[in-house]
Amino acid sequence: MIEDKVKSSLEIYNFLQEQNLLESSPEFWWPHAGEFEVVISAILTQNTTWKNVEKSLQNLEGFLTLDSFLTLHEEALKAKIKPSGFYNQKAPRLLQLSHNIKATFQTFEKFQTEVSRNWLLAQKGVGEESADAILCYGCLRDVMVVDSYTKRLLHEEGIAFKNYEAYQEFLEKDIRRNFPQEKLFKIFAHYHGMIVEYNKRLKSLH
DNA sequence: GGCCAGGTGTAAA
DNA sequence: TTTACACATGGC
Numbered sequence: 035m036i037e038d039k040v041k042s043s044l045e046i047y048n049f050l051q052e053q054n055l056l057e058s059s060p061e062f063w064w065p066h067a068g069e070f071e072v073v074i075s076a077i078l079t080q081n082t083t084w085k086n087v088e089k090s091l092q093n094l095e096g097f098l099t100l101d102s103f104l105t106l107h108e109e110a111l112k113a114k115i116k117p118s119g120f121y122n123q124k125a126p127r128l129l130q131l132s133h134n135i136k137a138t139f140q141t142f143e144k145f146q147t148e149v150s151r152n153w154l155l156a157q158k159g160v161g162e163e164s165a166d167a168i169l170c171y172g173c174l175r176d177v178m179v180v181d182s183y184t185k186r187l188l189h190e191e192g193i194a195f196k197n198y199e200a201y202q203e204f205l206e207k208d209i210r211r212n213f214p215q216e217k218l219f220k221i222f223a224h225y226h227g228m229i230v231e232y233n234k235r236l237k238s239l240h
Numbered sequence: 241g242g243c244c245a246g247g248t249g250t251a252a253a
Numbered sequence: 254t255t256t257a258c259a260c261a262t263g264g265c
Contacts, residue, residue, distance in 0.1 A: 064246090080247040086263060087246085119261040123248085161248050181246055230246055 041191050043208035047225050055231040056224060063227025064171035070142045071098045072172035073135070076164045077128055078118045089117035100142045103132050127159030146173040162198045170226070176218035178205045179226040183233045 041049075056063060064072060074094065078087045093114035097103050106114075111125040118124070134157060139145035154165035162180075169175040180201045188194065188201065195201045209221055 076246090079245085081245060081260085082247085083245045083263075085245090089263090117262060119245090119263085120247090120259095121261075123260060127248090159248065163247065167246080179246085183246070226246090233246090 040193060043205045044212055046187070046191065047209065047221070047228075050225070050228040050232060053228070053232065053235075055228045055235065059227060059231070062171060062174075062220065062223040063230075064167070064223070066098075067171045067223065068146075068174055069098070069172070070100045070103070073131065073168055074098065074103070074128060076167040076172065077124055077131070077159055078115060080120070080124070080164065082118045082120070086118040090115040093117070100132060100136060100145075104129075104136060124159065127157075131157050131159065149173065151177075166202070170219070170223055174219050176215070176222055178202055178209075178222040180205065181226070181230070184226065184229050187229055187232065 060067065062068075065075070066072060071091070075087055075091060078090050091098070094103075097106055097114075106129070108125050108129060111129065112121045115121045115124055115128075135142065135145050135149075138153070139148060149169075151165055151169060154160050154168055155162070160168070166177045166179045169177045170179055180198055184205070185194075185201060188204075193204070195204060205225070206222070209225070210218060213221055
């Protein structure tokens with residue numbers, strides 16, 4: 035009898051790579067990676083389908099830079115992000131976060147190079163997953179996002195950990211050992227993206 | 241009509 | 254430190 039061998043992070047990554055999951059995705063999977071828009075979409079997508087986030091983003095056309103977003107009033111913002119739910123709490127949190135970015139870093143470009151994970155976690159409405167999504171897809175840092183899809187996939191492989199950081203370390207460590215520093219951002223961005231797309235594909239087969 | 245979605249903050253145990 | 258609950262729309 036052959037025992038099931040627990041897969042390594044690299045083996046899972048390679049398996050996903052073979053599935054051609056990112057064929058019709060943007061270069062770094064998350065739409066408009068490297069732009070301020072990612073800060074907004076990272077909050078809007080909390081416990082919400084991406085389809086509904088897209089509707090809100092369409093309503094926000096013309097307001098998706100740091101300075102233009104800050105011209106929005108709370109009630110107007112609520113109306114625009116209504117399709118993606120939780121608008122009564124997401125609107126004030128988005129405005130506060132944007133205001134704090136402006137006050138602390140002046141520009142989104144400086145925010146990208148200087149912000150820390152702890153600074154993000156101190157913002158109301160930004161938890162571990164959103165902080166890492168902003169760091170990876172907004173700031174182009176070598177950080178792996180852990181979401182419910184990621185945990186689900188690992189659990190199906192018989193892999194489980196006690197907290198977010200432990201999942202993240204399992205996923206990142208094996209990749210860091212096997213690839214040069216300059217490739218890590220793109221690999222982590224794709225890795226998380228492939229996990230999401232893999233789950234979408236499984237769901238669409240029902 | 242119930243359940244879920246690219247979570248987070250808060251309060252109670 | 255863990256658990257329970259509110260937050261809200263839209264698709265299936």
